[in-house]
Amino acid sequence: MGLYLGLAVAPLLILGLDELPPRRDFWTELSVALGFLGLSTMALQFAVTARLRHVAAPYGMDVVVQFHRQIAVVATLMVVAHPVILFVREPALLDLLNVIEAPWRARFGVTGLVALLALVVSSVWRRGLRISYEPWRVAHGVLAVVAVAFSLIHIELVGHYLDEPWKRAFWAAMAAALIALLVYVRLVKPLRLRRRPWRVAEVRRETADTTTLALEPVGHKGMRVLPGQFAWLILGDSPFTVEQHPFSISSSATAPARAELTIKALGDWTARIAETPVGSRAYLEGAYGAFSIDRYPAPGYVFVAGGVGITPFAGMLRTLEDRGDRRPHRVIYATKRSSDLIFREELDRMAAGPLDLRVTYVLSAPPEGWDGESGRVDADLLRRCAVDELPEHMYFICGPDPMMDAVEKALLELGVPLDDIHSERFALD
Ligand SMILES: Cc1cc2nc3c(=O)[nH]c(=O)nc-3n(C[C@H](O)[C@H](O)[C@H](O)COP(=O)(O)OP(=O)(O)OC[C@H]3O[C@@H](n4cnc5c(N)ncnc54)[C@H](O)[C@@H]3O)c2cc1C
Numbered sequence: 204m205g206l207y208l209g210l211a212v213a214p215l216l217i218l219g220l221d222e223l224p225p226r227r228d229f230w231t232e233l234s235v236a237l238g239f240l241g242l243s244t245m246a247l248q249f250a251v252t253a254r255l256r257h258v259a260a261p262y263g264m265d266v267v268v269q270f271h272r273q274i275a276v277v278a279t280l281m282v283v284a285h286p287v288i289l290f291v292r293e294p295a296l297l298d299l300l301n302v303i304e305a306p307w308r309a310r311f312g313v314t315g316l317v318a319l320l321a322l323v324v325s326s327v328w329r330r331g332l333r334i335s336y337e338p339w340r341v342a343h344g345v346l347a348v349v350a351v352a353f354s355l356i357h358i359e360l361v362g363h364y365l366d367e368p369w370k371r372a373f374w375a376a377m378a379a380a381l382i383a384l385l386v387y388v389r390l391v392k393p394l395r396l397r398r399r400p401w402r403v404a405e406v407r408r409e410t411a412d413t414t415t416l417a418l419e420p421v422g423h424k425g426m427r428v429l430p431g432q433f434a435w436l437i438l439g440d441s442p443f444t445v446e447q448h449p450f451s452i453s454s455s456a457t458a459p460a461r462a463e464l465t466i467k468a469l470g471d472w473t474a475r476i477a478e479t480p481v482g483s484r485a486y487l488e489g490a491y492g493a494f495s496i497d498r499y500p501a502p503g504y505v506f507v508a509g510g511v512g513i514t515p516f517a518g519m520l521r522t523l524e525d526r527g528d529r530r531p532h533r534v535i536y537a538t539k540r541s542s543d544l545i546f547r548e549e550l551d552r553m554a555a556g557p558l559d560l561r562v563t564y565v566l567s568a569p570p571e572g573w574d575g576e577s578g579r580v581d582a583d584l585l586r587r588c589a590v591d592e593l594p595e596h597m598y599f600i601c602g603p604d605p606m607m608d609a610v611e612k613a614l615l616e617l618g619v620p621l622d623d624i625h626s627e628r629f630a631l632d
Pocket residue numbers: 264335336337433446447448449450451452464465466467468469470471472473474511514515627628629630631632
């Protein structure tokens with residue numbers, strides 16, 4: 204966090220060193236400072252979202268993406284404040300918005316700002332604007348590069364504070380670092396993936412709308428994962444594609460030479476997953492994520508799953524079984540109908556086997572004669588099934604957002620410490 208803050212403010216501080224141009228009024232200087240700070244914060248987003256394992260590891264990818272979303276809005280406000288303060292102070296400057304007649308420094312500044320606003324609007328209101336995920340992702344990347352590159356050129360053309368060659372060199376180095384990061388993400392990473400292909404070894408129907416793909420490494424030893432982590436899946440012959448989707452690894456972490464992903468048909472891409480031909484090529488980028496029992500030692504775990512949110516727990520439970528774990532664990536698994544329960548047979552087998560496991564199924568639309576739990580996972584159910592009996596246990600939650608919100612709230616109300624509650628959200632946007 205300290206490093207992040209340091210990197211965000213360093214460019215501004217460096218501009219204030221050594222020889223300074225003649226001082227201007229307070230508002231002009233404030234506006235320029237906000238512009239510089241906004242730009243360096245924006246540029247740092249490239250590093251935040253580059254799926255650099257060391258950046259995401261301590262927090263988990265969903266937390267990093269959440270941070271990206273919030274800090275990007277802060278950066279945008281700072282960048283927008285830059286021209287707004289200047290316009291309020293000197294309304295004649297509004298002429299600079301006319302990009303046909305304005306000087307080049309203003310053209311680049313205004314275009315960069317428009318790109319940034321388009322970026323924020325299309326991200327915050329993507330669903331409302333009915334922009335589907337893949338085109339949005341491509342546009343997001345292009346707009347981000349335009350916004351930052353044009354702003355850097357704007358700074359260079361204005362030239363104020365950049366009189367000294369070393370300051371120019373510093374900003375040039377910042378631009379070069381961004382280009383290096385782009386080359387790494389778009390070129391180096393896919394090239395590395397190409398050297399580690401996988402083969403679809405099995406396509407297995409789990410329920411009417413969920414399918415498991417079992418992948419085997421081709422010419423390498425596979426992927427080391429922590430139980431509960433996820434990977435980005437690419438299907439097809441080339442890893443140079445934007446069509447890559449994150450999925451939890453539902454197989455045991457003790458078997459790196461086989462990765463299983465259990466996928467629910469949710470949208471256009473996942474709807475075709477059951478038709479994947481056995482023998483076809485795939486690539487896995489990962490593993491990522493902080494949602495793992497191996498990061499949080501405890502006397503036992505309570506896994507609360509909703510729908511396809513059972514997949515990371517399948518990976519964790521299979522790993523615990525393979526390791527011969529003897530601690531007491533609980534699964535609370537909610538779906539609509541019993542036919543939606545994924546891995547039911549295996550969960551029942553595990554509960555009857557050497558693993559000390561109790562599984563509670565919760566159906567919101569139970570069939571006639573269902574003698575299990577029904578309705579929603581609420582505080583009363585959590586208390587009865589886990590909290591009263593296992594006060595020291597660690598809680599892992601994965602499922603639809605409303606369910607996760609409700610379970611997190613209920614656990615806190617029941618006195619489970621925040622540090623003992625871990626969640627993974629499948630929606631990154
Ligand atoms: C950490 C993590 C683990 C996941 N694990 C599983 C799992 O084990 N099983 C499972 O069925 N689903 C899992 N998902 C969800 C899965 O990634 C999406 O359901 C899938 O990508 C939807 O793709 P689509 O094009 O068919 O659907 P669409 O209708 O196009 O998208 C539906 C939603 O899925 C998300 N999404 C779509 N494409 C992507 C993408 N390329 N990258 C990131 N998000 C995307 C967006 O929120 C989008 O709004 C996981 C998601 C995350 C973030």
